[in-house]
Amino acid sequence: MIIQNLRAENILKYKQLDLQEIPPHGLIAISGQNESGKSTIGETICFALFGRTFSLDHNDIGKLIRWGENRCSVTIGFIEESGESFELSRSLDIDGNHSARLCRTDDRDNPMATGAETVSHALFQLTTFGYDEFVESFYLAQREITSPQPHSLTLKTIAGLSTLEKGAFTIEEEVHRDEANITKIEQELQQQQDELVTMEFDPDHLQELQRQKSHADQEQHKLTERIDHYESTLTAYSRTYPQLLSHTTAHSRLTFWLGLNITLLLIVATSWLLMTIQPELKQSWLNIFSPLLPQGMGWMALPLIPLFFLRKSYSSSIKRLRLPGVALGAALQDSDHGLPPELGKRCNQLAPQATESRLEGAKLTQEIEPVLKALKSNQQESAAKSKKMIEPIQVEEQRQVQTATLGQSIARLEGEMDELVSHNHSRIISIELLAGASRHLSRRFNHVIREHVGMTLPLFTENRYEHLQIEDDMTIRVFSNEKRGYLELDEISSGTQRQIMLAVRLALSQELASKRVQSNQFLILDEPFAFFDQERTINSLAVLPELSEDLPQIFVTSQVFPDGAAFQREIACSRETTVLQ
């Protein structure tokens, strides 16, 4: 940022301040007696840029308004590295109303930002430094020249450490947060593991219970089937038994009649054959039957076929009607389902009788009744056993679900914890790296500052002090050429201290301009040579414009400048003047 012009009204002693065409390079001398308004120029620039001055913060800024006036205003024009020109206007009234406006010089109708806060933000985007960095480097106020504070955020920002330290700090916070989370998870994990141990769930026990129930269910099922089979076959047996009896009787009768018929037919056929072979028999008494024989054979043979088929039909029917008995007999034969021995024996006795349908239905039902009763008793016993198993199995299954849920939860927690631990491990490495990089940058920053200081210190101190030693904590020692050793700052005079601090301040300005701002930058030095003799002042003034290519425009104030000093512009202030142009 190079200042091109500055216009102000009613600021401190000035009714009007109008500095145009300010040289972009070289020294700009501001001279005058005490209270002539020299420092006001620097304060006006500071107010224009940041809405406050070194001595008046935002709460007291109203004191900036010229005595007796209601309002003050300032407009500063500046150019950035890009070559673009900007104009920042700011006004303040005694009621505390504060307005600001930032625009490009070639586009004043369209401001980039309006309002104090917005302008402040936009200016930071443009210049990349704020008030704190400004007063620590580019603006040396008259009253302020102290040793840099090692813990100052501004100094760390200039050194490039603040981002690294902020990063390390936020990661450390994350580590602490996750450590707390890990502790919480560990406690939860321990609690769940204890709970799991307390449950003492044995999967084999559940399997055994399930096996027992399954066995009881199968037994019950088999018994139910067996009982149903007994009952259905017994019912069928009882239903078919009378029919079987009648069919068996009919079949027997038919067998008798069929046998009789065949016998007679054989007799008649034999007689007819004999008479045919021995005709002499025709002469006997048999001769009277001879004409009837063929006819008789015909009559006898005639019912033979229906009888045969009718008998066959009965045979089939009997065979079908005996099936329930056969089935029942087979069932009785296979009746070993936990029956008492005497009942088993009885079943074996009844089996052939049922198979051959030798017993009447009612009788057989009566005989089988104890068997059925015993089977039903066994069935009920199995059912009761199965039912009894339900609750313990349910309890075990529930415990199994709880165990599985706990197991999953434990696995999840262990996973979460491992992830957090691993992430924290990486975070700790990142913190170490950020701290290492901070140390590295800090040392390099100190080295750079030492180098910068080495260019001006001998000049400011007439070669009595050549270089500084800056520790990591920004403790400064200075090398005395006379004493050939390092001295603490408090071992040397306050005038020399001020000279050393000026060299340090210039070094910080150079570093900030080159590292952060990365643009040509103005510098304001308010009474920097108050403790310098004339020769040193002349030498210092000669070297300042060439101090750094990043700091080409330097405002210097002094009551009187020595003759022979070369300035690009001289601004003379006086106590009586309220208008400066």
Place this chain on the structure above:
Amino acid sequence: MSSSEQTKPLNVTERRSTIEEFLEYCAAEKNNRQNSGEPFDAESFDQGVEIALQKLTSLQKEGWT
């Protein structure tokens, strides 16, 4: 050293962002650790670098430079 002729403008400090500075440091540090003869977990180291880098990038977006 009493005249301006003896004083030359200093070289401008090499202009690099904090992230670039950090990455340069990490590269050098990794090289040191790899060649130190001590056990070195490169994967963890790279993860640490990645976490720090993400944080610095995030801070840079917030305006930290």
